[in-house]
Amino acid sequence: xxxxxxxxxxxxxxxxxxxxxxxxxxxxxxxxxxxxxxxxxxxxxxxxxxxxxxxxxxxxxxxxxxxxxxxxxxxxxxxxxxxxxxxxxxxxxxxxxxxxxxxxxxxxxxxxxxxxxxxxxxxx
Amino acid sequence: xxxxxxxxxxxxxxxxxxxxxxxxxxxxxxxxxxxxxxxxxxxxxxxxxxxxxxxxxxxxxxxxxxxxxxxxxxxxxxxxxxxxxxxxxxxxxxxxxxxxxxxxxxxxxxxxxxxxxxxxxxxx
Numbered sequence: 001x002x003x004x005x006x007x008x009x010x011x012x013x014x015x016x017x018x019x020x021x022x023x024x025x026x027x028x029x030x031x032x033x034x035x036x037x038x039x040x041x042x043x044x045x046x047x048x049x050x051x052x053x054x055x056x057x058x059x060x061x062x063x064x065x066x067x068x069x070x071x072x073x074x075x076x077x078x079x080x081x082x083x084x085x086x087x088x089x090x091x092x093x094x095x096x097x098x099x100x101x102x103x104x105x106x107x108x109x110x111x112x113x114x115x116x117x118x119x120x121x122x123x124x
Numbered sequence: 125x126x127x128x129x130x131x132x133x134x135x136x137x138x139x140x141x142x143x144x145x146x147x148x149x150x151x152x153x154x155x156x157x158x159x160x161x162x163x164x165x166x167x168x169x170x171x172x173x174x175x176x177x178x179x180x181x182x183x184x185x186x187x188x189x190x191x192x193x194x195x196x197x198x199x200x201x202x203x204x205x206x207x208x209x210x211x212x213x214x215x216x217x218x219x220x221x222x223x224x225x226x227x228x229x230x231x232x233x234x235x236x237x238x239x240x241x242x243x244x245x246x247x248x
Contacts, residue, residue, distance in 0.1 A: 042201040077166040080238050082224075100206075102226045102238050114204050114226050114238070 001108060006076040010083055013103070013110065017068040020060055029053045034109045041099070041115030065090040071098060079105045084118065096121055125232060130200040134207055137227070137234065141192040144184055153177045158233045165223070165239030189214040195222060203229045208242065220245055 001009070009032065016028035029049050033039075039046045039055065046055040060066075071084035082102045086095035098119035104112040125133070133156065140152035153173050157163075163170045163179065170179040184190075195208035206226045210219035222243035228236040 040202050040204065045202055075240055077240075078164050078169055080164065082226075082238075082240055102206075102240075104238070114206075114228070116199055116201075116206055116226075 001076070001105060003074070003076060005108070006081050006105070007074045009105070009108070009110070010070065010074050010081060010103075014068045014070060014085060017056055017059070022057070025056060026053050029056070032110055034106050034111045037110055037112060039113040039115070041113075042117055063087065063089075063096075066096065071095070081105065095119065125200075125229060127198070127200060129232070130205050130229070131198045133229070133232070133234070134194065134198050134205060134227075138192045138194060138209060141180055141183070146181070149180060150177050153180070156234055158230050158235045161234055161236060163237040163239070165225075165237075166241055187211065187213075187220075190220065195219070205229065219243065 012028060013032045016025060016032055019025040019028055026049070029052055033049060033052055036048050037052065039052050044055055046052045067088050067090075069086050069088065071086040074081060074083045076082075080102060082100070084098060084100050087097040087099070088094075089096050097117065100116045100118050102114045103110045104114075136152060137156045140149060140156055143149040143152055150173070153176055157173060157176055160172050161176065163176050168179055170176045191212050191214075193210050193212065195210040198205060198207045200206075204226060206224070208222060208224050211221040211223070212218075213220050221241065224240045224242050226238045227234045228238075
């Protein structure tokens with residue numbers, strides 16, 4: 001994949017995390033991830049379209065109205081890519097959560113996500 | 125793996141990059157990586173002990189006397205870990221190269237390294 005295609009894939013990936021319409025979200029999940037993709041972050045490990053879609057839906061219900069945005073450059077080589085993402089509360093200028101994902105690609109889709117957290121909300 | 129064991133594994137991994145005695149380096153490679161581990165960074169993809177060992181030897185001959193050191197905290201969850209490393213020229217205080225690796229672990233050894241570069245030397 002060239003850099004433009006990789007960046008588009010990352011943007012579609014984040015769009016999936018923002019899409020709350022169930023049918024459109026599932027379509028994005030199937031477009032962006034390979035069928036048996038594995039998504040892992042510190043909280044969850046999800047395998048395959050059904051579970052990944054359910055994981056995204058669960059995160060959306062925990063953070064209603066929040067928006068994921070790309071947090072910096074997209075760095076790719078071979079079949080892998082890394083990027084930071086920011087999660088914004090409605091109307092906020094500062095991200096509530098900052099995460100960092102490395103993804104392995106396979107034939108233009110994501111085969112695996114290795115997700116980490118750079119900033120998490122402080123519990124009062 | 126607990127955090128201490130993961131940190132020890134990362135330190136042994138960097139020790140492998142620093143070990144120039146061929147027999148000791150190969151022993152470290154076999155200790156640290158699973159037999160069919162895949163190592164990928166922007167320059168190279170190496171599969172298995174033999175090729176990984178040869179890759180490390182090639183890097184050592186490109187950077188004689190240089191030392192790899194852990195560059196920050198070791199962040200681990202599930203079967204994955206991320207960390208930054210610094211490569212120092214002999215006697216240097218500032219790293220010549222800064223890299224960032226995500227590794228997937230399997231039964232206490234590294235199954236896969238997804239390596240990226242954060243700082244590369246400027247070519248004059």
